[in-house]
Amino acid sequence: MENTSSNGDNFAILVQGGQGPCVNKYIIFPKSAVANEDVYERGYVGALTALTNDMLVNVYDYSGASCGNGGQLVVTMTK
Numbered sequence: 001m002e003n004t005s006s007n008g009d010n011f012a013i014l015v016q017g018g019q020g021p022c023v024n025k026y027i028i029f030p031k032s033a034v035a036n037e038d039v040y041e042r043g044y045v046g047a048l049t050a051l052t053n054d055m056l057v058n059v060y061d062y063s064g065a066s067c068g069n070g071g072q073l074v075v076t077m078t079k
Contacts, residue, residue: 001051002026008054013047013059013073029070033062043073050075 005012010030010078015022029047031040050057063069 001047005050008029011044011047013051013057015059015067018058022059022061022067025067027059027070029059030068033069033071039071043071046073046075054079060075 001011003038004010005026005028008028008030009026009032012022012026012028014026016024029040029043031037034040034043047057049055050073055078058072058074058076059070060072060074061067061069062071
């Protein structure tokens with residue numbers, strides 16, 4: 001997990017395993033991709049929680065296959 005990508009107003013996580021166009025790539029979560037700062041902060045906290053507790057996540061890029069407009073992160077379970 002990175003606290004920023006290219007010094008932007010975003011954070012990024014490396015997706016490993018799973019399915020989809022962002023597998024084994026970073027997906028960037030820009031603040032502008034969600035409705036408000038609260039939604040953005042919940043995504044950041046969810047990513048940190050998953051990393052800290054060795055949990056799995058589903059991540060979604062709202063712009064399609066670019067991996068640069070992540071907006072939803074769902075913590076699912078432990079590995």
